[in-house]
Amino acid sequence: DKIAFSEDDLFDVAAEEDEEERLHGEDDGDDDGKVKVERDVKKGGKEGGAAKVEFKVKNSVPVQNATSKRTSMSVVRDLPRGGTVISTPLGLVQFGLPPETIKDYLIAKEQPPSIYVIPHVYYVKGDHKVNIAEFEFPAYYNFFVRKQPVILVVDEEDEINIRNIFQETLLGPPPCYDDKFLNDFAPCARESAPDLRKEIEYFAINPFDPSTKLSIDMLIKFVHYDADGVARLTAANTCFKRGPSPPSPLGDDPSSSSSLTNIDDIVVAIHDSTESAEYAIYCNDQELARISDRVQLPSVPHGLSASSSDEAPFEPPMFGVTVLGSSHGFDPKGSTTGFVLWINKMGVMVDPPLHSGAVLNRNGIPSNLIDAIILTHCHSDHDAGSFEKLTEERCIQLISTATILDSFSRKYTAYSGLEEHFLKKLFVYQPVKIGVTFPFHGGEFEFFYSLHSIPTVGFSLKFGDKSLVYSADHCHIPERIDTMLKEGVISEGRHKFLQNFPWHHDLILHEAGVPPIHTPVKYLASLPEDVKKKMQLVHVDCAQVPADSGLTVAKSGVKNTIVLDAKPPQNSPVIEVLDLVANIDIFNELRAGSMSQILQVVQRKTIEKGAKLVTTGTMGENFWIVVRGLFSIVIDGKEIK
DSSP states (O other): OOSOOOHHHHOOOOOOTTTTOOOOOOOOSSOOOEEEEEEEEOOOOSEEEOOOOOOOBOSOOEEEETTTTEEEEOOEEEOTTSOEEEEETTEEEEEOBOTTHHHHHHHTTOOOOSEEEOOSOSEEESSSOEESBOOHHHHHIIIIITSSOEEEEEOHHHHHHHHHHHIIIIIOSOGGGHHHHGGGBOGGGGGGOOOHHHHHHHHOBOTTOTTSBOOHHHHEEEEEOOTTSEEEEEHHHHOOOOOOOOOOTTOOOTTOOOOOOSOOEEEEEEEEOSSOOEEEEEETTEEEEEEESSOOOOSSOTTOOSSOOOSOOOOOOSEEEEEEEOBOTTOSSSOBOEEEEEETTEEEEESOOTTHHHHHHHTTOOGGGEEEEEOOOOSHHHHHHHHHHHHHSSSEEEEEOHHHHHHHHHHHHHHHOOOHHHHGGGEEEEEOOBTSOEEETTEEEEEEEOSSSSOOEEEEEEETTEEEEEOOSOOOOHHHHHHHHHTTSSOHHHHHHHTSOOTTSSEEEEEOOSTTSSOOHHHHHTSOHHHHHTEEEESSOGGGSOTTSOOOBOOOSGGGOEEOOOOOOTTHHHHHHHHHHHTSGGGTTOOHHHHHHHHHHOOOOOOOTTOOOOOTTSOOOOOOOOOSSOOOOEETTEEOO
């Protein structure tokens, strides 16, 4: 009973009543039906571009549903977030796994597939770089909700990569890194430091059998291609639960004489080719469809408009928060939690959601106003957008502890195929230590390790006379914390720290995710009214927050920016200029003496709307730095940018 798990805690999606019914055909002496998937593979690295592919149903085979006696056609469909799914006699098989892919099914009130074919290319280049092998949440959904493993069809090399990735996300850093963990703490803070291994093992309990520990093999079954390029999935060795094929949009075909019963396995076959890269799906050696190995993604990222906003440019506050998303990876309608901290009118992005740069640009926020990200931990609903941000922007600063950075580096080295030392060149690392104030943009951060299934940091931030605190992903249940002390999982110092969450700050951003590794809404609703008035909930499905709870879910968007009316420090104007200049490439290598000269000559000017700043043929006398606002480049009366 240490960890209780309920499907109702996750989402309000009605499960089909006949989910447990299985397709059982009578033995008529014919050969068992088989579904075969062939993949033509173009050899290469783990990075590549997305090809534009038009999918068509080819040679569809009518399938007799032995339970309902209904005949349907196997069909291919593209998913809104990218990837392709085909219905087969054994259920859905998906090719390509972009982030949040299970939300496409939850919105449609469908069960996500349990079988996924990992693409040859993990990461797609383009305007919006997307990881298309994000298996994490499909694995969580299948195990914690459907109580079955997810099946991944992979090469042997892919299995090694995926195991390395899932080690970091499911079980945290391997034990060999435990000795380095205390280096994240200043000597004065080590009394309250967690025992990393004990806390990880405490949360790594199989909720369906508390006597056993979670393992990668509980959540994932790997199926390899053999020497002939064939991977076979059978009910006996994969625990694949067969069910009726979904109804086909093509309708029934009662005139067909073909039928399949006793469907026992799916076969995935690779055929090497230097000219093309695609899967071919067969059933009883009859081709159902062909699907490109290069995952097709929408031209505009899911949830974004195709054009920029025409609204007035956003004016960052001196101190405040713009929430970009306040939900979690299982909420079909909400965006994962991430936000921008505005400190002295400069932005620091915390766990940026996917496509956050495009979201900000569409709201008139220049990317150079955000020069750093804070990485709180390495679950995919928190770090996928961080990796995207690091690869699409100029060299940006990454703020985190050494333990979390190393975990992130190991995970995305496996995903991207980049060497770890090269990956770390994508950003400027700003290390933080627990117990040491971290100054940034005139604000003062204090970081701490929250209580979660893998290493996770929250923080408090003081600017002038105002402050805020962010819990990060955190299991704040006082009774559980007491139990952990009694069982020897945490020390007295850790217990004291966890039981004294800093509720005194002017703004409290607190998570309220899905138990057992998050804080229940019920507990937060029991807090004093003066605390709840200062609190904004994140990492929560708003449908799970009762209207009479006194709790407020943080609203997303620049219009809902939370402003803390702080009296800024005396040196904030100087810090603002230095930060702005430092974020311009041609100045970022200047020495302190040169920066001092710039401070002496810089002037702030406000330009009226419609004014001409620079005109061709005139003498240039100024070097302009656009702090905020929108400017157009016009040639011969035509706006070109």
